[in-house]
Amino acid sequence: MRKIFDIHGGVHPPENKVQSLSRGIESAGIPPVLVHPLSQHIGAPATPIVEVGQRVLKGQMIADAKGFVSAPVHASSSGTVSTIEHREIPHPSGLLARCIVIDTDGKDEWIELDPVEDYTALEKADLLHRIRDAGIAGMGGAGFPSAVKLSTRDDVVIDTLIINGTECEPYITADDILMRERADQIIAGVKILQHLIQPTKQTLIGVEDNKPEGIAALRAAAEGSNIEVVVFPTKYPSGGEKQLIQILTGREVPSGGLPADIGVVCQNIGTTVAIHRAVQYGEPLISRITTVTGEACSAPGNFEVLLGTPVDYLLKLGGFQQDQCIRLVMGGPMMGFTLRDTAVPVVKTTNCLLAPTQKELPPPPPAQACIRCGMCAEACPVSLLPQQMYWFARGKEYEKLEEHNLFDCIECGACSYACPSNIPLVQYYRASKAEIRKQQQEKVKSEHAKARFEARQIRIEREEAEKEARRKARQEAAKKKAAAGKDPIKAAQAKAAPAADPAQAAIEKAMAKRSGNAPEETNEEKLARLKKAVETAEKRLESATAKLKEAEAADAPNLGALQTAHERMTEKFAKAKEELQQFEQASTEAPSTGDPAADAIARAQAARAKNADKSPREKAEEQVASLEKRLSKSEQKLAEAKESGSETAEVLEQSTAKLRDKLDAARAELAQLSESEAPVAAAASTNDPAQLAIEKAMAAREAAAKLSPEDKAKKALESLEARVEKTRTKLAEAEESGADTVDVLRDTLAKLEDKLAEARKEAGVEG
Amino acid sequence: MIELLTQHPFIAALASLAILGLAFGSLLGFAAVKFKTEGDPIADQVEALLPQTQCGQCGYPGCRPYAEAIAEGDAINKCPPGGEATINALADLLDVEALPLDAEEESVPSVAFIREDECIGCTKCIQACPVDAIVGAAKHMHTVVASECTGCDLCVEPCPVDCIDMIPLPTTVQNWSWELPKPAEDLIATDRDSNSSNRDEAA
Numbered sequence A: 001m002r003k004i005f006d007i008h009g010g011v012h013p014p015e016n017k018v019q020s021l022s023r024g025i026e027s028a029g030i031p032p033v034l035v036h037p038l039s040q041h042i043g044a045p046a047t048p049i050v051e052v053g054q055r056v057l058k059g060q061m062i063a064d065a066k067g068f069v070s071a072p073v074h075a076s077s078s079g080t081v082s083t084i085e086h087r088e089i090p091h092p093s094g095l096l097a098r099c100i101v102i103d104t105d106g107k108d109e110w111i112e113l114d115p116v117e118d119y120t121a122l123e124k125a126d127l128l129h130r131i132r133d134a135g136i137a138g139m140g141g142a143g144f145p146s147a148v149k150l151s152t153r154d155d156v157v158i159d160t161l162i163i164n165g166t167e168c169e170p171y172i173t174a175d176d177i178l179m180r181e182r183a184d185q186i187i188a189g190v191k192i193l194q195h196l197i198q199p200t201k202q203t204l205i206g207v208e209d210n211k212p213e214g215i216a217a218l219r220a221a222a223e224g225s226n227i228e229v230v231v232f233p234t235k236y237p238s239g240g241e242k243q244l245i246q247i248l249t250g251r252e253v254p255s256g257g258l259p260a261d262i263g264v265v266c267q268n269i270g271t272t273v274a275i276h277r278a279v280q281y282g283e284p285l286i287s288r289i290t291t292v293t294g295e296a297c298s299a300p301g302n303f304e305v306l307l308g309t310p311v312d313y314l315l316k317l318g319g320f321q322q323d324q325c326i327r328l329v330m331g332g333p334m335m336g337f338t339l340r341d342t343a344v345p346v347v348k349t350t351n352c353l354l355a356p357t358q359k360e361l362p363p364p365p366p367a368q369a370c371i372r373c374g375m376c377a378e379a380c381p382v383s384l385l386p387q388q389m390y391w392f393a394r395g396k397e398y399e400k401l402e403e404h405n406l407f408d409c410i411e412c413g414a415c416s417y418a419c420p421s422n423i424p425l426v427q428y429y430r431a432s433k434a435e436i437r438k439q440q441q442e443k444v445k446s447e448h449a450k451a452r453f454e455a456r457q458i459r460i461e462r463e464e465a466e467k468e469a470r471r472k473a474r475q476e477a478a479k480k481k482a483a484a485g486k487d488p489i490k491a492a493q494a495k496a497a498p499a500a501d502p503a504q505a506a507i508e509k510a511m512a513k514r515s516g517n518a519p520e521e522t523n524e525e526k527l528a529r530l531k532k533a534v535e536t537a538e539k540r541l542e543s544a545t546a547k548l549k550e551a552e553a554a555d556a557p558n559l560g561a562l563q564t565a566h567e568r569m570t571e572k573f574a575k576a577k578e579e580l581q582q583f584e585q586a587s588t589e590a591p592s593t594g595d596p597a598a599d600a601i602a603r604a605q606a607a608r609a610k611n612a613d614k615s616p617r618e619k620a621e622e623q624v625a626s627l628e629k630r631l632s633k634s635e636q637k638l639a640e641a642k643e644s645g646s647e648t649a650e651v652l653e654q655s656t657a658k659l660r661d662k663l664d665a666a667r668a669e670l671a672q673l674s675e676s677e678a679p680v681a682a683a684a685s686t687n688d689p690a691q692l693a694i695e696k697a698m699a700a701r702e703a704a705a706k707l708s709p710e711d712k713a714k715k716a717l718e719s720l721e722a723r724v725e726k727t728r729t730k731l732a733e734a735e736e737s738g739a740d741t742v743d744v745l746r747d748t749l750a751k752l753e754d755k756l757a758e759a760r761k762e763a764g765v766e767g
Numbered sequence B: 001m002i003e004l005l006t007q008h009p010f011i012a013a014l015a016s017l018a019i020l021g022l023a024f025g026s027l028l029g030f031a032a033v034k035f036k037t038e039g040d041p042i043a044d045q046v047e048a049l050l051p052q053t054q055c056g057q058c059g060y061p062g063c064r065p066y067a068e069a070i071a072e073g074d075a076i077n078k079c080p081p082g083g084e085a086t087i088n089a090l091a092d093l094l095d096v097e098a099l100p101l102d103a104e105e106e107s108v109p110s111v112a113f114i115r116e117d118e119c120i121g122c123t124k125c126i127q128a129c130p131v132d133a134i135v136g137a138a139k140h141m142h143t144v145v146a147s148e149c150t151g152c153d154l155c156v157e158p159c160p161v162d163c164i165d166m167i168p169l170p171t172t173v174q175n176w177s178w179e180l181p182k183p184a185e186d187l188i189a190t191d192r193d194s195n196s197s198n199r200d201e202a203a
Ligand code: SF4
Pocket: A369, A370, A371, A372, A373, A374, A375, A376, A377, A386, A387, A390, A418, A419, A420, A421, A422, A423, A425
């Protein structure tokens, strides 16, 4: 006889098991609809792999496991998928969750199965895969995917395999009846597990001593094998995994650890049978044994139920009387939960439907104050201090709760059962555990949010800094430009003197800035009017001359009259010319308006008008003269400024120096002109920049026209190459400074490179 | 010198005290430099307790500024997303009294949702989101990455076409949890059947 260890605490609630054991296992048959929740296990819900309207066969996978800790779902009978929707599921929350609903056709047509003749020939991974694909999840109540539980690491030696046949909770007899009727299947399943786990020391089946018939059947089936059936005294909750391990081996699973940490793997009897069927017959988990009991059921018993069978269908088979039932419980009276709706389906973890009457399971009386009797601590199988934890839970002192090993509580409810004040202690622990888990999740989430927030903050700062740097660079550039160009109007003025048309444009621009200046307008208008007058006078004079000549030739009688007219015209023309000249002179020499811009125009125009019919040499001479005049003037001004210590002295000095330079240049030009009066030289030496540019362009064109096509292509190539080079350097710069023109530049570069490649090709073809 | 000290114990005492003061002062000064704490440890601890929703409902531009303000003595009850739990935690940390929340109610955890066919792609919400939980480009539809959204509400206001909804997070089987039972009436067993007036007295 092997030594049996005891666990701390425990309670002895009335067992109430005989009611449902009067009959053997009965098949519940095929209900008209099957509701398969996607989440019947611990872990991620399965993902549907069938569509609405699709015909499915019995045993066909309709939802696949999603992730490692998950389990697939199979159709438990043949039929058509009528809908995939949210329905109420058996869960303490009474919430809705996604379900696949199948309208059964009653044919119960199996899908083709893949049985294994000799599982000993299978690899461990292959075997695990089959268990996983069969959708097996712990059938004792928790619903942890079995394949995950059985995937022990290779470096962990398992010396003990324990099969849990304890079924310590009152009323439930599903495992008991399984032992009585299907002991051989249990033993076959245990052998598969033995092959899978390879326990080095022992294989034990733990059964409480209140199931003598089941024990006998198991012992008979295990005859001749190395499987030992261990019987121990009945006590709630010896069926807890950790408690059972302690009872059978005397070893304690460390707080927060797993049985595998002490070399033990534990499986439920129902799960063992499911594994046997999955491996040997290839049948997935589509049915289970469920106890229907309670005094509100006239025909209590155990039923082999297709998973997904609605609870009300099953209850009818058990002779359920709604009016007598105070509340419908799924699971046992200790750890079960109340169902709000009888339309929910039977799932993988549904071991019992309990329909008690008012007398049988009265609603808990109102909780009273804790009298610190210590009964709860005595009852606790994990040796916790339920009373302390109760106070901490009420005060929401979660840290203290954790210090008191709240997470070792198996939520067995023994403390609540023992409490004379009827305090629903286990509810406090469940709620506190949930709250702590929630806080941990929130902590993770808030850390994540903080990281993202800070990353964003840094990014924004960086962008700001970049923008600022770019702005500064631009400012710098603008300053440089301004320093070079000083006052734009002055610059325009400076240009206006020697230059012709472009200068005019600049001046006009400058003037536009000072719009509304009446005197300049009149000045310009006057000038225009005078010019026009000169022009018309000239025309009329011409026509008069022509007429006079005609008359003279024809010896016309009105010759005299014409002569006088001609004389008058000549006079008028001279007068108009004089007037114009006078005006021009006046505006050059005595700036009447005081507006520098207007003056500049007047001067520039006067200069142009004067230059119009003069030889280059004359022009040069005049320029030298005017420059000399200006120089002397500005020198005088400079002297004055210096004397008075005015701030303008510096500026004046500069402009004087410039004027001097100009004068030198003009003198040099004049000297040149005096030597050769060739018009080409004049054209070349004209200091009108616009003219120069045009001439250059024309010369280039002429040169190009003279070039051969090969040469042209070469030129084009060269210029393209130069442009590509330039763009490249610009891009590199932009990239370095992280400017946002990078993309545009990149585009341009790509385009230019294309063009260059084309040009190269062309040159290659032609050359 | 020795003589002076032996002759005048008062001066000797003064001198030795001065020397001692100097020695310990420099020791302290050295320790202050050597073991200098980076940042503000209290603000750091406070910040670790704040929910990091970054919603600004506390009146500060984010959780960190509020944490700093608390470290400087601001009230601890201004964070609606954190609610009572955060206030209690802060009260524990700072050893002050837990005050009731300074807002009408705790904000319900929710997530922003953009009605995508109404989005005009103005990018205003992207700029408002403190945790970069919105993706989209100018003139293209935007959407909220629900797993990153803290439910701070800041993107709702800037949307010119009002196409952002705040959807309270649904309770699912995965995130459902047991409620704490209503506190037991603190009666002793012998009071069980007494009427309500007695009960009031006992309470
Ligand atoms: S059994 Fe109930 S009354 Fe007794 S100490 Fe525990 S909680 Fe308090």
